[in-house]
Amino acid sequence: MSKDFSVHVEHVTRVEGHGNIILDVKNGKIEKLQWNVVEAPRFFEAMLRGQHYNELRPITSRICGICSIGHSLASLKATEDALGVKITSQTATLRRLAIHAENMQSHILHIGYLVVPDLFGAGSVFSLLGKHTDTVLKVVKLHRLANEMSDLICGRTIHPIRLVVGGFSLQPTEKQLIQLKKRLLEAQELTMELAPVILSVAGNLPSFTRETEYIGLTSDEEYSLYEGDIASTDTGRHPNYREYKEIMQEYIVPHSTAKYAKHARESYMVGALARFNLNSRQLHPVAQDIASLFKLKAINYNPFMNTIAQLAEFAHSIQDSISLIDILVDQGIKQEKPVKPAKKAGRGVGIVEVPRGILVHDYTLNSQGYCTKANCIIPTNQNHANIQKDMEKLVPEIINRPEKEIELTLEMLVRAYDPCISCSTHYLDVSFK
Amino acid sequence: MKKKIAVIGLGNPLRRDDAIGILLLQYLSQNKKKLSKTIDFIDGGTSGLNLLHLLGDYETVLLLDAVDFKGSTGEIKKFTVDEIKNQKIQLFLSTHEPDFLTVYALLKELDRAPTRLVIFGVQPKDISYGTRVSQEICSFLPTLQKQILEEIQSMTKSL
Numbered sequence: 001m002s003k004d005f006s007v008h009v010e011h012v013t014r015v016e017g018h019g020n021i022i023l024d025v026k027n028g029k030i031e032k033l034q035w036n037v038v039e040a041p042r043f044f045e046a047m048l049r050g051q052h053y054n055e056l057r058p059i060t061s062r063i064c065g066i067c068s069i070g071h072s073l074a075s076l077k078a079t080e081d082a083l084g085v086k087i088t089s090q091t092a093t094l095r096r097l098a099i100h101a102e103n104m105q106s107h108i109l110h111i112g113y114l115v116v117p118d119l120f121g122a123g124s125v126f127s128l129l130g131k132h133t134d135t136v137l138k139v140v141k142l143h144r145l146a147n148e149m150s151d152l153i154c155g156r157t158i159h160p161i162r163l164v165v166g167g168f169s170l171q172p173t174e175k176q177l178i179q180l181k182k183r184l185l186e187a188q189e190l191t192m193e194l195a196p197v198i199l200s201v202a203g204n205l206p207s208f209t210r211e212t213e214y215i216g217l218t219s220d221e222e223y224s225l226y227e228g229d230i231a232s233t234d235t236g237r238h239p240n241y242r243e244y245k246e247i248m249q250e251y252i253v254p255h256s257t258a259k260y261a262k263h264a265r266e267s268y269m270v271g272a273l274a275r276f277n278l279n280s281r282q283l284h285p286v287a288q289d290i291a292s293l294f295k296l297k298a299i300n301y302n303p304f305m306n307t308i309a310q311l312a313e314f315a316h317s318i319q320d321s322i323s324l325i326d327i328l329v330d331q332g333i334k335q336e337k338p339v340k341p342a343k344k345a346g347r348g349v350g351i352v353e354v355p356r357g358i359l360v361h362d363y364t365l366n367s368q369g370y371c372t373k374a375n376c377i378i379p380t381n382q383n384h385a386n387i388q389k390d391m392e393k394l395v396p397e398i399i400n401r402p403e404k405e406i407e408l409t410l411e412m413l414v415r416a417y418d419p420c421i422s423c424s425t426h427y428l429d430v431s432f433k
Numbered sequence: 434m435k436k437k438i439a440v441i442g443l444g445n446p447l448r449r450d451d452a453i454g455i456l457l458l459q460y461l462s463q464n465k466k467k468l469s470k471t472i473d474f475i476d477g478g479t480s481g482l483n484l485l486h487l488l489g490d491y492e493t494v495l496l497l498d499a500v501d502f503k504g505s506t507g508e509i510k511k512f513t514v515d516e517i518k519n520q521k522i523q524l525f526l527s528t529h530e531p532d533f534l535t536v537y538a539l540l541k542e543l544d545r546a547p548t549r550l551v552i553f554g555v556q557p558k559d560i561s562y563g564t565r566v567s568q569e570i571c572s573f574l575p576t577l578q579k580q581i582l583e584e585i586q587s588m589t590k591s592l
Binding site for chain 1: 445446447476477478479480481482483485486487538539542543562563564
């Protein structure tokens with residue numbers, strides 16, 4: 001079929017940032033197809049230079065409004081790696097709870113407020129609320145729990161304050177943890193009620209596949225979020241975490257101001273689907289049941305299934321949090337003081353899994369404990385090239401469909417990655433009546 | 434049951450003048466003895482939809498934020514959501530995560546909106562990346578702090 005049309009989606013709605021989809025078709029042939037990210041250079045690394053190590057965590061927690069716990073933990077791990085700080089097992093357990101809280105917070109936000117409206121053909125969560133009130137209320141309840149869990153463990157719903165170099169400034173009490181466990185058990189029931197609702201419309205997830213590389217953390221001990229080795233579905237495990245640049249090879253493209261990344265192929269994917277593809281056997285059985293319900297099996301090459309991987313991870317985070325709380329309560333939670341640094345200078349690398357994928361912070365500190373060099377590799381930047389390559393395969397497969405459908409499918413693809421672009425300001429531009 | 438009053442500062446200290454809401458919040462929090470005991474001080478940062486439950490948990494919410502209303506740098510404007518003309522457009526062109534207008538609209542749909550929501554918007558000059566506010570905002574800061582403290586004292590003394 002020969003036709004001319006253009007799809008120009010500027011500032012994809014319901015995605016945290018500025019991303020443009022540009023598609024120009026002439027006589028049925030694609031003339032231009034770009035995933036174009038128009039963000040100002042962020043200069044985070046420059047902002048960290050000259051700062052004392054105690055300031056690095058609070059600054060980086062402001063990089064992203066959704067992944068502020070993840071940035072905090074990557075920052076603390078990098079600082080502690082540089083300064084020879086060995087945290088206690090209680091701190092490690094509490095940090096795992098913190099990362100679960102953020103994973104749950106971000107995943108339910110993405111699933112419930114951004115993707116489910118697409119699957120129901122509702123356009124937005126507002127339209128969905130009118131027709132599927134019960135579903136939205138379940139999402140709102142789960143979201144509230146995740147927020148409260150962040151608040152309890154980290155001292156705030158977002159931009160945490162209790163996470164400090166060497167530990168926590170304040171730990172939750174046993175009573176608070178037992179209360180949280182009760183809420184998590186209720187949340188598990190709600191999740192199991194929500195899953196079939198999403199399954200009922202999961203047929204609207206486009207059946208598209210493109211083989212690509214998946215990169216994330218992996219560990220023999222657990223479904224890796226807080227700790228692990230860098231791993232790739234193409235090249236296996238890479239234990240030397242300080243050499244992360246050999247895996248995450250960042251580069252610049254002319255049509256985008258954000259950095260792109262590649263490794264063994266032209267592009268790779270990070271995030272829930274990457275983690276699932278690498279580590280699904282370590283998910284809690286309840287999470288594996290959810291994956292089976294949606295016929296999600298590793299390796300799955302459909303980026304739209306990222307949302308289903310998030311749903312499975314959501315259930316895993318609930319179950320694993322319950323187990324972690326049991327450990328803390330059994331051992332008796334202690335009000336520990338943060339471990340002091342063994343030295344002041346050095347280079348440290350901190351790597352964690354945040355909702356959108358693997359995140360790296362790399363700092364060099366001088367003998368006074370001030371940062372002289374910093375590097376942050378953000379998950380969304382690692383996914384840009386993969387989004388572009390997905391579009392290049394997807395568009396020829398759907399080019400004969402109505403333009404509106406092509407536009408929506410491309411928007412849904414971008415939303416499946418849950419990109420965080422210029423995730424930094426909410427600054428309003430208003431005029432008055 | 435809802436809690437009484439929240440003063441919520443919004444913005445990002447990594448975007449220069451966008452930090453103004455947080456800076457004013459910090460000042461009020463440091464001077465909380467001069468204010469009603471029923472006030473909770475909340476750093477909302479750039480939390481977008483994560484604000485949903487914070488906003489919805491209070492009867493009265495006073496928001497401090499950088500707002501471009503085409504005023505002069507450092508000018509402060511007190512307004513309600515109903516006074517905003519272009520709010521519908523903003524809902525769909527918010528810069529990253531949905532802004533508080535989206536959150537507020539969703540709360541209204543959920544019947545959880547605060548009974549009273551007042552926004553104190555300060556006209557910024559520079560919201561580029563950086564940790565320092567512009568010189569202009571810096572020089573206006575003491576006046577803004579005094580003004581906001583008095584406003585909130587007078588608005589909340591009967592609550």
